[in-house]
Amino acid sequence: MSEKTSSSRHYVTVFVLAMMNVACVMSLRGLPMMATEGLSMIFFLLFASLFFLVPVSLVSAELATGWPQNGGVYRWVKEAFGSRWGFTAIWIQWIQNTIWYPTVLAFAAGAISYLFNSPGLDQNKIFNIVVILVVYWGATFMSFRGMKTAGWLSTAGVVGGTLLPAAIIIVLGILWVITGNPLEFMKTSHSIFPDLGNFSKIAFLAGIVLLFAGMEVGAVHVTELKNPKKDYPKAVFLAMFIIIIVFTLGSLAISAVIPAANISLTVGVMQAFSNLLDKFHIKWMMPIIGFLVAFGTIGGVTAWIAGPSKGLLATAKDGELPPFLQHTNKNGVQTHILFVQGAVVTSISLVYLLMPTVSSAFFLLTALTAILYLFMYGLLYAAAIRLRYSQPNVHRTYKVPGGNTGMCLIAGIGFLAVLFAFIVGFFPPAQLAVGSPTFYVVFLVVGLIVFAGAPLIINKLKKPEWMPKETNEQ
Secondary structure: OHHHHHHHOOOEOHHHHHHHHHHHHOOOOHHHHHHOOHHHHHHHHHHHHHHHHHHHHHHHHHHHHHOOOOOOHHHHHHHHHOHHHHHHHHHHHHHHHHHHHHHHHHHHHHHHHOOOOOOOHHHOHHHHHHHHHHHHHHHHHHHOOOHHHHHHHHHHHHHHHHHHHHHHHHHHHHHHHHOOOOOOHHHHOOOOOOOOOOOOOOOHHHHHHHHOOOOOHHHHHHHHEOOHHHHHHHHHHHHHHHHHHHHHHHHHHHHHHOOHHHOOOOOHHHHHHHHHHHHOOOHHHHHHHHHHHHHHHHHHHHHHHOOHHHHHHHHHOOOOOOHHHHOOOOOOOOHHHHHHHHHHHHHHHOHHHHOOOHHHHHHHHHHHHHHHHHHHHHHHHHHHHHHHHHOOOOOOOOOOOOHHHHHHHHHHHHHHHHHHHHHHOOOOOOOOOOOOHHHHHHHHHHHHHHHHHHHHHHHHHOOHHHOOHHHHHO
């Protein structure tokens, strides 16, 4: 019976998992933020790629092949520092992701607004909330059908809704250059180095690093590969290559056609498409582009819904959460956790009604998301180093090269980059009006204390009866 089950099981291919990783990490919504930096975007891209994306990809590949059990970052940090910090790591990954949904879906709302050819619709609060909730809950119910459906939608979304529009804007950007048009970023920016002595000038760094986050999320699906120890590193490196190329060329295309001061963080991509398509007399494509960009965002959301919440399920089955959150449907999907997650997303989405503008709510939530996620990455890097010494005999099909020294160097560089971006993230950005600087900092500090402290309190209050019965019997 077990052989039959194994032979009939649906496996995720290397390409599908790579596309899910790309969907988790890469979103066109990140291009405008990088483009606003002008020529200095090259510094931010190199920093995020070399000191963040590369280390987290290498470290995650080793951890996933050494500890392929379900749980991802929860399992890795737990092995290194115990269940309390493992639960804290996956909780932060989950809660920051929950806060992130209303921001990324506001970007989708901006793209969808171009389907109606109605200027200013993207800044309509009610329109944004409706799009956020309809798309989010639609993706959630789609995820109830299991990995096969979620994997298909994520792959289709990243190929048709992210890679295709990215390829179009990159090609149009190249045509813009070779036909002799002026490069807007050259008018105001003449150095690839920003003012590193003024943290307010580089405050976007935390947000830009966040744009490269998520490579470790696909690790929770490692056991759904036919040969996880060999296939997972392949999927990680393929995704990493695609992400770096698209982010770099896509951001340059936007900054080439729009002055930095005029780039909107929510609809900057659509602004660039409008200028480029108009220049080459194919403006009729705007609704099509809007649909594709929105579809790509939906694919990314689907990939994230299936990721961190599955990691949280692993903690529930280890007795870290009440029995109610241990429930799965016939497809093995953590439906009760997803319903709770949906309730939180719905509540947070209402913040758009309370804030003065869509953009102000967008960036404040983005900053909080970045700070929380960077805290989690600090735990991940520390766990990778610790496990090299505490469990040296665990077989890892892929290992960070250079022995223990190589791991300390790679993970150490990643940790220092995370720490630097974490500190910078508390400084209000000089490029954007975000209201009172005091409110900005207090909001982020309180948010960090509340959301990072919650799992420690839950762990303190957990009860023996939370442990599943079959585990107790064993």
